[in-house]
Amino acid sequence: MKANSARRRPVQPAAAHRGTEKTNSNTENPGTEARPSASSSVIPGNVWKCIWHLKTPPKDEFVEHMLLLCPWVEPIWFGGPLNYRVNRANISNFPAWVLSFIGSDLGSKDEIARILMNVAFTCWFIWKTRCSFVYDNRGIYPNQVIMSISNSVNGFLEASVASEGHPQRNLSRPGPPACWGPPGHPFLKVNVDASWEASSKSGFAGVVIRYHAGKFVAARRGMVGATNVAAAEAAAILLGCELAKALALECIIVESDSKENILCLAQGCSRGSWEAFPVISKALRLGGLFQDCRWSWVPRSANLAAHVLASRSIPEMCDVNWVNFPPSSLVHVLNKDGLPCPH
Template sequence: MVAYTCWHIWKARYAFVFNKVRINHLNVVLAISNAVGSFLAVSCGPEVNRIRECVGQVPGCAPLWFPPPPHFTKINVDASWSKMLCSGFVGVVLRDAEAHFIAAARYHIRAPCAAAVEAMALLRGCELGATLGFYEVILESDSSEAISCLSNSIENGSWEAVPTLTRVKLLGEAFQNCRWSWVPRSANMAADALTSRDCAELCDVVWVDRPPSSLVFVLNNDGLPCPY
């Protein structure tokens, strides 16, 4: 907790001094809470909720999405998969350092397993970010397996997902700066909403500047600005 607190306070002050980015105290607190919560979710299990309360998170509430550092674009991705149909849906949402909506997309994907469709979500996220011309990106997913493979060794992933993860890694290296980030589902709700089979919007559609109606409520629940 001390390390993450000092790190995010230092980053906020650095951005203010050198990049003239106004410090948003709420975003700093959320960044600390999410960083600690994500770390504890992996390493501490049942102790997570107790310790989150010490870093400003409302007791009983899960971490929320928070903006990327200045100049970065955060690309949140998620996927759903049906074993019966061997297919699923991929959702991609892009937002900037001011938490403004940039773009979103929804795709229908055929895949042999859940790990493969999660990898496809990251691939679609990289492709959309590159198409829109962004150079510094954070790819964020709630698939711990996929993010771990990209951060460490792709060979540790399931064999069905390895070919796609290899393509994702290559696309990531084409960006000027690309980071892989795992988040809990509660901090990835916008992308998650696009993967629902009940989503009314068509598949293989990209929304730019204005989000689809099904996303407005979710984006507003992040507590961040959403033009609509």
């Protein structure tokens, strides 16, 4: 589904829960005068009649449809942190859907908590985006929503770790705050990173591509000339897109730990470093040639393979492609991710 196609789909507001008028009659003592309960008041029927005849958008959308089944939200669930593919046949109601995670065998309690945290953030941003569309006449751009979710989740985790003065419950898996995760089928992940030296105005870019099953596909290391760090990171992103195109890949997720550049790509180059702008523009145009190209920010701990390949200290040669078999410097990192690595 194209990101801009969602804005043409009319979105209906959430269903208001139709209230039931309470009579509060005393059946045990018919002669006793009926009085309103202290905890709730009686809402006259004419009030409900007035509400339901207001000239507002239709009040008939269910929570399940609004958050899970509406066509424009499906790419957000799939392209977001969980890479979740909505299965319409398995969704009866929203509470049961949430409970299915709690009672699942997807992992430890910490992993289930991490999943539910991402579910909560995703639902919030879907609701927020929908309200902006209905009431503020703003367009819907799934890539921007996915970026907002990713930024909020990672920002929350970083704040939780950095907070002092009272204990915080760790919602991430034990160890580093985040680690590399395979994309959902049919996507491949293109992880990119760059190193940069101010004195020489140059550095190295590293690209690592892996299948949805986690298997290594290809890697590339190249030298880049750049005026600042953002420009070097942008060159790495462009190099990753070029390698993916040379391999005739169709659906890719480009991951970088450069938040500035990824935000610029997600918002169509509307902001960011002017030094990086020309390269980011090229990457954006090249991304449009794929069947589906998505931009994703990740912390460095989830981008270690590309980070190692971009390091100035490793002995690997520049401008070399490794296909099917990774360079020796990456074997340890790829194995550390717990994923298949031919060597």
